[in-house]
Amino acid sequence: MPDSELTRKVFDAEIVDDETVTPQRKRWNPRSGVTAGIRAVFAGQDMFARVRPVVSYRVRKAPRDLGRLAWFLVRGAGRWVSRGWRWASYADLRADARAARVAGDPQARRTAQDLIRSDARARWAKVGGAVRRVLVTASVVTALVVLLALLDALVGREGMPGWLRGLYDLRDAVTDAAAVAWSWLPWLATLGALGAAVWEGRDRTPGAGWLTHPDRTDSDSWVDERMISKALAHLGIAPLAAFFKNGGELLYSVPARKDGDGTHTQVRLPLGVTAEMVTDRRKVLAANLGRAALETWPTTGEEDGVLDLWVADKGTLSGGAGDWPLLHEGTVDLFDGVPFGLSQRGTVINAPLIETNWLAGGRPGQGKTNVLRVLLLGAALDPTAELWAYVMGESPDFEPLAPRLSRYRVGMDDTVAADAVQALEDLLGEMERRGKVLGEQPGRPPKVSRRLADNPRLGLHPLVMAIDECHELFQHPRYGKQAQELAVRLIKRGRKYGIILLLATQSPTKDSIPKEITRNISCGVAFAVADHIANDGLLGSGKYRAGIRATELRMKTDRGTCVAVGVTDNTFELVRTFYVPFDDGNDMVTPVIHRAMALRAQHPHTLTTGHTPLEIEAPPDPLADIHHVLNQETRVRTQTVLARLAALNPDVYEPWTARHLRAVLDEHGIPPRKSDGHMVIRTDDINTAITHREHARDDTGNQGPFPAPSPHRTPCPDQHKQAPGTRHNHTRNTPTTRPEPGATTRHPASLPHDEGRGRHDD
Numbered sequence: 230m231p232d233s234e235l236t237r238k239v240f241d242a243e244i245v246d247d248e249t250v251t252p253q254r255k256r257w258n259p260r261s262g263v264t265a266g267i268r269a270v271f272a273g274q275d276m277f278a279r280v281r282p283v284v285s286y287r288v289r290k291a292p293r294d295l296g297r298l299a300w301f302l303v304r305g306a307g308r309w310v311s312r313g314w315r316w317a318s319y320a321d322l323r324a325d326a327r328a329a330r331v332a333g334d335p336q337a338r339r340t341a342q343d344l345i346r347s348d349a350r351a352r353w354a355k356v357g358g359a360v361r362r363v364l365v366t367a368s369v370v371t372a373l374v375v376l377l378a379l380l381d382a383l384v385g386r387e388g389m390p391g392w393l394r395g396l397y398d399l400r401d402a403v404t405d406a407a408a409v410a411w412s413w414l415p416w417l418a419t420l421g422a423l424g425a426a427v428w429e430g431r432d433r434t435p436g437a438g439w440l441t442h443p444d445r446t447d448s449d450s451w452v453d454e455r456m457i458s459k460a461l462a463h464l465g466i467a468p469l470a471a472f473f474k475n476g477g478e479l480l481y482s483v484p485a486r487k488d489g490d491g492t493h494t495q496v497r498l499p500l501g502v503t504a505e506m507v508t509d510r511r512k513v514l515a516a517n518l519g520r521a522a523l524e525t526w527p528t529t530g531e532e533d534g535v536l537d538l539w540v541a542d543k544g545t546l547s548g549g550a551g552d553w554p555l556l557h558e559g560t561v562d563l564f565d566g567v568p569f570g571l572s573q574r575g576t577v578i579n580a581p582l583i584e585t586n587w588l589a590g591g592r593p594g595q596g597k598t599n600v601l602r603v604l605l606l607g608a609a610l611d612p613t614a615e616l617w618a619y620v621m622g623e624s625p626d627f628e629p630l631a632p633r634l635s636r637y638r639v640g641m642d643d644t645v646a647a648d649a650v651q652a653l654e655d656l657l658g659e660m661e662r663r664g665k666v667l668g669e670q671p672g673r674p675p676k677v678s679r680r681l682a683d684n685p686r687l688g689l690h691p692l693v694m695a696i697d698e699c700h701e702l703f704q705h706p707r708y709g710k711q712a713q714e715l716a717v718r719l720i721k722r723g724r725k726y727g728i729i730l731l732l733a734t735q736s737p738t739k740d741s742i743p744k745e746i747t748r749n750i751s752c753g754v755a756f757a758v759a760d761h762i763a764n765d766g767l768l769g770s771g772k773y774r775a776g777i778r779a780t781e782l783r784m785k786t787d788r789g790t791c792v793a794v795g796v797t798d799n800t801f802e803l804v805r806t807f808y809v810p811f812d813d814g815n816d817m818v819t820p821v822i823h824r825a826m827a828l829r830a831q832h833p834h835t836l837t838t839g840h841t842p843l844e845i846e847a848p849p850d851p852l853a854d855i856h857h858v859l860n861q862e863t864r865v866r867t868q869t870v871l872a873r874l875a876a877l878n879p880d881v882y883e884p885w886t887a888r889h890l891r892a893v894l895d896e897h898g899i900p901p902r903k904s905d906g907h908m909v910i911r912t913d914d915i916n917t918a919i920t921h922r923e924h925a926r927d928d929t930g931n932q933g934p935f936p937a938p939s940p941h942r943t944p945c946p947d948q949h950k951q952a953p954g955t956r957h958n959h960t961r962n963t964p965t966t967r968p969e970p971g972a973t974t975r976h977p978a979s980l981p982h983d984e985g986r987g988r989h990d991d
């Protein structure tokens with residue numbers, strides 16, 4: 230018997246699993262139905278048992294609640310009246326005028342009075358416009374109604390066309406509905422007005438009951454002028470206490486209002502009291518307001534007699550800043566800044582880097598290095614930026630950034646200090662060169678702009694140098710003095726040339742950081758510091774006295790939170806910095822650097838090589854690269870081409886799929902080709918496309934996507950050997966560089982004298 234006859238045949242089947250079987254097993258069981266019913270009843274009873282005490286409690290409290298409702302009604306109506314009066318009498322503007330008179334500011338007073346006049350004019354103009362609109366509408370509607378009535382009387386509905394009869398039906402329906410609504414309207418209007426008045430008059434103080442709730446979701450966060458005045462009255466400042474005792478009322482030039490995650494206000498203090506007297510009693514003020522000292526920020530306003538107060542909502546500052554916005558995607562334009570942290574108001578601060586220099590400091594382990602790393606990471610996502618980093622100690626903190634760093638040295642030995650000084654010297658030379666380049670530009674622009682930075686021929690791209698633990702460099706017995714001088718000159722003059730210095734230190738004393746640096750630095754960042762000397766060393770002199778105090782930050786508890794000046798237009802910011810983890814087993818920095826590398830590979834960019842001429846890297850040329858990897862074979866399978874491209878330039882081609890390849894071929898008019906059922910690319914097609922492209926360039930005079938070399942550039946004898954599309958790494962040979970991991974496979978050196986030397990750029 231043949232085998233096939235022994236095989237069982239299945240004509241119809243169904244895959245059966247537990248779920249399909251279970252419903253068939255569940256038959257109706259009268260007993261279980263009864264049990265379920267009883268359970269439902271008991272569940273209902275549970276519910277009833279829960280609801281009953283609530284209802285009885287409400288019933289007992291009903292008289293009190295009704296009383297409160299009545300009181301709210303009266304108070305709401307009162308509030309409306311007073312608001313109406315304020316509106317009608319321009320009370321706010323009059324108060325401004327009065328405040329200006331008290332402050333002895335005639336200009337402000339005149340402005341307030343002018344505003345009252347112009348407001349009155351605008352208001353009457355508005356009323357006139359509204360009356361005119363109402364009159365016109367009423368006349369049109371009346372004319373229409375009269376016309377319809379006349380027509381109805383003269384012609385009769387029977388003689389009218391269908392659409393006109395429809396119009397009459399509509400009119401009648403609207404009239405009937407209006408008549409019904411009219412009979413209800415007084416009731417509805419009264420009820421609505423009563424409800425609105427109760428709502429308006431509800432208790433707005435914290436802790437109000439079920440009928441009321443404060444404007445904030447968190448009643449703990451409530452801080453108003455009454456509470457602030459009370460807190461100030463109990464600070465133990467004699468003139469302030471006397472002022473309140475005599476029935477004085479403080480003048481709030483900025484009323485207490487929600488500002489991000491807190492409340493902001495400005496108070497004009499009475500005679501004999503300065504803002505500094507209040508900032509000195511910050512802890513008492515915080516306690517009086519029911520806040521931690523860190524959550525209470527009294528500072529001097531525009532004048533010594535004006536107190537600027539910001540009080541954080543309770544507990545909001547203890548939360549971290551969350552993920553760095555660029556952690557998973559996004560690029561940076563350094564001219565717009567780098568997301569750096571959350572301000573006390575809960576908004577993201579875009580830290581400015583262009584035209585600034587930074588000094589970050591604080592006690593050990595509070596987050597300085599992370600700030601430097603975040604700024605460098607952000608800069609790395611601007612493909613035009615060139616980055617250098619010097620770490621004056623043995624630390625792997627910047628290791629994952631290495632592929633994107635053109636210069637990178639780590640260590641405590643003298644060679645690192647020597648290289649850092651050399652780098653500062655190179656930056657000064659570069660500054661001179663940039664000054665000349667700017668001077669040669671049409672219109673002699675005073676500083677580097679995005680447009681100029683984008684032109685790789687000029688070499689005016691942003692150049693960021695970070696020095697971690699910079700006090701080690703500035704205090705170095707041999708190189709310290711020179712480093713100080715160079716850094717000061719750079720900080721003073723380098724900003725407009727797109728040269729940015731980022732410094733971080735544990736020890737911001739006058740011996741470790743030159744005074745000229747702390748004086749001229751534009752962005753100061755202070756994590757928890759020990760005393761007012763360190764505070765003012767980082768943030769600028771007088772900041773401690775003005776109440777801008779990183780001394781309030783607590784070691785460990787406030788790790789990652791810093792006081793920053795110069796990062797926004799505000800006098801200071803309390804910043805919860807973004808943290809990009811680089812810890813044992815959690816490295817979120819490397820993926821960002823991979824993105825940064827891929828981005829940079831797609832842009833022509835310049836490297837600064839000390840006093841030597843600029844080198845310009847060419848962007849990849851996919852057509853030439855395909856030609857290169859075809860290796861003169863007649864045809865090669867598409868998948869093989871993709872693999873070879875990825876090996877040739879992984880940064881650019883590793884993410885490529887057949888679709889990317891197809892797009893390039895389509896762009897050059899190369900049709901899809903098949904051989905033995907496989908998609909292939911033919912060398913002939915690519916050769917033809919390249920020839921066409923060359924002709925097209927000759928015709929238009931266009932030099933193609935590669936930027937022409939710098940006029941100063943020394944031609945490399947073997948430059949033509951460079952694999953097309955790979956990036957040229959021609960940099961000055963200085964001991965400040967170190968070999969890039971994998972540099973030999975990924976970026977073959979095009980110059981024989983580059984072989985074996987330190988790396989400079991990606």
Ligand SMILES: Nc1ncnc2c1ncn2[C@@H]1O[C@H](COP(=O)(O)OP(=O)(O)OP(=O)(O)O)[C@@H](O)[C@H]1O
Pocket residue numbers: 549591592593594595596597598599600735788789790805806807808812
């Ligand atoms: N913004 C932040 N959010 C949360 N944790 C942070 C933040 N910044 C730093 N940290 C934590 O603090 C630790 C120390 O950070 P970092 O190395 O930046 O401090 P540092 O001040 O540079 O220390 P050192 O002076 O020792 O170099 C980090 O490993 C991290 O756990």
